[in-house]
Amino acid sequence: MTNPRGRPQQRLAIVYRPISDFKPDPTNARQHSQKQIVKLAQSIELFGFNVPIAVDTELNIISGHGRLEACRKLGITEVPTLCLDHLSPAQRRAFMIADNRLTELAQWDDRLLAQQLKDLSLAGLDFSLEVTGFDMGEIDLRIASLDEPPERDDDPADALPELPAGPPLSKEGDVWLLGRHRVLCGNALDAAAFAVTLGAERAAMVFTDPPYNVPIDGHASGLGAIHHRPFTMASGEMDSTQFTAFLGPDIPQPCVIQPRRLAPLCLHGLAACRRAAGGWSRRLWRAEKHLRLGQGQ
Template sequence: MAARKRVRPTNSRPKRKTQPRLSIKYVSIETLCPSSANPRRHPDKQIALIAANINRHGFNVPILIDQHGNVLSGNARMLAALSLGQTTVPTVCLDHLSDAQKRAFILAENRLSELADWDRDVLHKELQHLMNVELDFEVEITGFDTIDIDNLEISIEGDPEDDNEDIPQPEQLAITRPGQMWLLGDHRLVCGDARDPANYARVLDGNQAQMVFTDPPYNVVIGHNASPSARHREFEMASGEMSPKDFVEFLESFLSCTTAACLDGAIIFTCMDWRHDHLLKQAAEGIGLVHCPSSYKLE
C-alpha cells in the first residue's frame, strides 16, 4: 500500500499579493458561469426565497467572480436573478486569487457561516418585531416560517403542555364514536364530520346558529411542529397532504354546511394560521361570505 504523500511546512512563506481595492461592476448575467468547484446545491425553495428578497429589497450583495466570469460566490443569487428575468447583476472581480485560493475561498464561503450559532433570544426578538409591525412583505422571506417561529417561542418561553404532565390519565379508553351525540344539560355535542349537513341538523334540533367558532386543521403536518415533544397525532385529513386547490375545496365544503346552518347575518369565527389565511379568504369568498381578518397573539 503506497504511503500518502504529505506536504511538509517550511519556514519560508510565499509572498502574498497586495489586496487590490474592490469595486462593483454591473455585467451581463449571460457572461457569468457557475463554478464547477462549488459543492453547494440550491433547491428551488431557496432560490424562490432569494428571488423574493431581491424583488423586495434589491440586489444588495454582489456576485463574486474571477477574471473569466466564473462565479466564486453567489451562484444562488445568480439563479434567483435569472428567475426574475434580470439581465445585469452587480459583481466584484477577485482576479488576484490563484487557482488553489479560489477553490479554498469557495469552500470557506460555503462552510464558515455554518459554524456560527444563533442567539435565540435576539432572533426571537427580531422575528417578533417583524410579526408585530405592518409590513408590505411576508415575514417568511427571511427563511423563517410560522412553524419555525412557533417552535422558537416554545423553546424560549417553555411548552405550555409541560404544565399538564401531572394530569392523571383516564382509566378507560374513550368510547365516543362518529355519529354519537352527548347531551350536556342544554347543550349537545356531536362527534361527526363538519362537511355532513346531517350532523348540523342533529345538534341544532331545528334551530339555526347565530354565531360559530371553529378551528379547522391548517393543512400543516403536526409531527414536531405543534410541539418539540411531538406528543400530537396527525389530523385525519388536511394535515399537510393537500394541495392549495384541495385545501380550498376542503374549507369550502365545511363552510357551506356551516353557513346553511346559520341565521342570516351570523358571524362565523374561523381560526387559521397566517400562511394559509389567503386560502381561507378564497374559500369564504367563493361561497359568498365576507372575509374580515382579525389577528391575535397567544399568551
C-alpha cells in the first residue's frame, strides 16, 4: 500500500500505554481551557476513549494533549496510542498544527445540525445533550431555528430596481420619505432647510461635521503618497469672521434639537460654538492637535 506520493504507506498499530509515560510538548500552541477539558472528560466517560493519542518514539505527544488532561481528570491510567515514527521532526511539528487547524476550516450545516439535535432531544436519552459540546442554551436556539423559514437566495426583497435612463429626478427642495426617515435634497447652509426636513418635530440627536477651514491640497497628503481634493467651501480661504458666519447653520439651534439632548460637533470654530451655545447646559470639548483625514482618525 502506497500513499499519493508513491511512498510505502505506514501501517499504524494501536498500543496501550500508561499516561504517566507521556511527555506533553511545551511548544504545543493549542491551548485547552478547563471548560473544554471538562467537556472532553464527559465525552470520554460516556463514549469511551475512541481517539488514540499520537506520539513519537520518545513518547512526546504530537496529538492529544487535551484528551490526556481529560484522562487525568477521570483517573484513567492507560490509553491507546499511535506511534507516528514515520514522520520527520519537521513533519511532526507541522502535523501538530494541521491536526488542530484543519478541523477549524469545516462548517456546520445549521439546519441539519439543528434537526439532529432535535431528533436526539426527542429520543429519550439517558445522558445530557451537552455531551455533544454544545451548551443547552445554544441547543435550544438551534432547535427553535427550525421553525423559521429557510433563507431564500432569490428573495424578491433583495432585488434592486433598474436605474432610470434619464437625468436624476430629485431637485432642491425635495423631501424623500424612507419609512420613518426623511432625506432632504437641499442646502445645509440654509436654516429653512432644517424646518422643511423636520416639520414640527425636533431631533433627539444631531451630529455634524462641517469643513474645518484649513488647507487640504498639499497639507493632508500622507507624506506625499495621498492627495485629497479640497472642500468646495471652507478649505482655508475664509478669515475668522467669514468662517464663524459660515458655521452658523451647522450649529444645532433650539428649533432643531430637543432640550437636554446630545449634539456632537466636529469643528474648529469655537466662536461659532460659543455664539450658538447660549442655551446649552453642558459642553464637552476634544482638542485635535493634528489634521487627519480618512477612516483611521
